[in-house]
Amino acid sequence: MDTAIEVQGLRRSYTGRGSESSYEAVRGLDFSVRQGEVFALLGTNGAGKTSTVELLEGLAPPTSGQIRILGLDPFHERAVVRPWIGIMLQEGGLPSELTALETARMWAGCTTDARPPEEALALVGLEGRADVRAKQLSGGERRRLDFALALTGRPRVLFLDEPTTGLDPQARRTTWELVKSLRDEGTTIVLTTHYLEEAEALADRLAIMTEGRITVSGTPEEVMAARPSRIRFLLPPGLAPAQLPLSLPAAVHDRQVEIRTQDLQTTLTELLLWARAQGVVLEALDARSASLEEVFLEIAGEQNEWKRHAAAVQGGEAA
């Protein structure tokens, strides 16, 4: 079987208490994750990532829709599915008096076919901190201990919820290498992160969520290619904006020119040929494809724009 995770029409509502109305945090998701793939779920705060991942982990039943983890329902067939999955939570909640090794041993004691605790600690680079109590570990080291525990059961499907939050740049790179090597060994990984360069570095495919829905999805390259590239330069002295090549729609602010294009190579060639023919230098020339961060910010911006519009319409109606 090639598909590790299959999600269809997934919805999750939180029922309100007393006079509070219920809130639909997940509003109809469809996606699948192949075996041995890193799938990143991105989105602004409150987009519904954790609500979704909890359903995938079988911690709660969906309000409607279907989930299959390696062919089974993670909530109703939890006893079978649980040993296949590894979960790294945002807040580990570890007993603070135990050392790192004692914690890993305790965890291994509750796990079927557990990795030796020393091996789990070594995988995350904590072998030298084995005898340090959890409460004396740094925030980043505790995060790595959480990761070691998630790996203890040799999971086939691994859920990593913001795995590198609080890690220094070197520890973050080491974690990335570990994620890649787990993926190369065939582990399926669902990753949520607020670090877009992390998603760019690790994800085979990703989905960006806004308000409970997936707005865009695909490989990082596909997601970035869907947005225009941009070229910037300073308007050469003595030239008016109207003298720029007409076929290139440019926005000019003070002397700063910005051209957006779906075909960076052709547009850039046209611009450079024009500059040579004019005998002008394009100062501060900068041409780049959309980064994942730009795509993300644009989607988040569109969402805010839409909210402002909706509020204005509502305000208008009320008036």
Ligand SMILES: Nc1ncnc2c1ncn2[C@@H]1O[C@H](COP(=O)(O)OP(=O)(O)OP(=O)(O)O)[C@@H](O)[C@H]1O
């Ligand atoms: N137990 C709950 N009861 C009611 N509403 C909830 C509950 N848990 C989450 N929500 C709401 O559901 C929405 C989605 O929350 P969720 O934690 O899934 O978002 P997220 O994308 O993981 O956010 P973050 O990036 O901040 O972790 C939010 O508006 C949140 O307030």
